[in-house]
Amino acid sequence: MKKHLHKFETTLWLFIKFIFYISLMMAFVRIMGRESIGLTRLSRTLGITVSTFAIVGLLFLSVYGKYDVGRRKSKPIIYSLTLAVICTDIVTYLQLMIMRTNVPSVWQFRLNSLGLLGLALCVQLVLIIFFSYAGNWLFFLIHKPEQCCVITSSQRRLDELVFSMQKFKKQYQISSVVDYRNPDKRKYIKEAQTVFVYDVPVEARTDIMRWCYQYNVNLYFNPEIEDIMELNAEQYVLNDVYLLNKNVKALTMEQRIVKRSMDIVLSLVLGILSSPFWILGSLAVKLNDGGPVLFKQERATIHGKRFEVYKLRTMKPNNDNHSVTKDDDRITKPGKFLRRTRIDELPQLLNVLKGDMTFVGPRPEMIKNVKEYTEELPEFEYRLRMKAGLTGYAQIRGKYNTTPKDKLIMDMMYIEQFSILKDIQLIFQTAIVLLKSDSTEAFDKNNKHCPYKFEKWKEKKHGKNN
Known part of the structure; x- marks a missing residue:
């Protein structure tokens, strides 16, 4: 049985993916069709709705991640697909509501059938969970470790x-x-x-x-720095000599203007929308021990420039300044929740608005950590080629306790692949961080998870170890 599955595995997975994606689309169309007759028969409404769902769905799948069982665990796949489907449903729903507005006036636009939209999302979530777990089960039934x-x-x-x-x-x-x-x-x-x-x-x-x-x-x-340069190099044929060309350059003036404009707009909009969380978080901090609400700490940004980063205080006042470790007793009760949900970082929108930080970029490290990491890894200073950011590739893919070198590599990948479209993609992907339970995983000084022993090879000469 397994031999036959191996032979036609590519076709099998293409078929499963096709059934899965069509099921998600049909769940939306059939449920929303209860109050939109145009979705129950061949019509312009059905054609445009299906096309919108397919195009927008592919776009958000490329942003959040596809149905890649065997490569990722079930929960990350569920998180990615759920976010992609929510965004797709919302866009398709708005398009459907616009088409249902018969009078050509913006004042006639209405958001109807919200209950059906919620029902469609619930059915799609069930499909996502089923296909994710069933897909990984089938993959590992076929493949041994x-x-x-x-x-x-x-x-x-x-x-x-x-x-x-x-x-x-x-x-x-x-x-x-x-x-x-x-x-x-x-x-x-x-x-x-x-x-x-x-x-x-x-x-x-x-x-x-x-x-x-x-x-x-x-x-x-x-990868090392050399690999990043090669990965982001362009092909270049000099007469008949094949070369790779890597131009090392800073952001253009146009990119700086667009990026700064995005920072101002996003920090204002998200600051207003998240204001209830600021207020509740501040009250929780103040009522817990009566100490200051905001925590300020000196950090490093572009070209080593220093600034004070703002956060809601999650630790007891007047504590030593060093990275959080596992079961750190400095963290307060409300602080644990604020850190887990990332609400403590909302005041950094003020840093973005002031221009100390940008929305997407390498996370600003403590000055002490920058010095220590740079001594161990001189290339760490390359992260300072771009302004420190509120979110970024290292924050989305990494964790709080990701090693300095891995943080450097992820930040360098972002710096070398920078584009405004990449920033927009990373902003959307930031929602995944809120769903990951291990994104704020602290440093564990007593890490004894490795059952394997490394034996350093020693060259032997004349029967003696040197």
């Missing part, structure tokens, strides 16, 4: 990688751990289905990549 060889440089790096891999036990099973300096690593690569390369120098990684390609072995590796 990949036998993985991990090639790294130290126990610390192994711990970091395994901590993430253990959350995907159905996808990956570690069969061997190898020091990249070990001359026998080619043998381990040949025996594996998948190779993870983490924190290995670029010059040493080259041979590993070639061997993986030679033996048809899947490869995952964490």
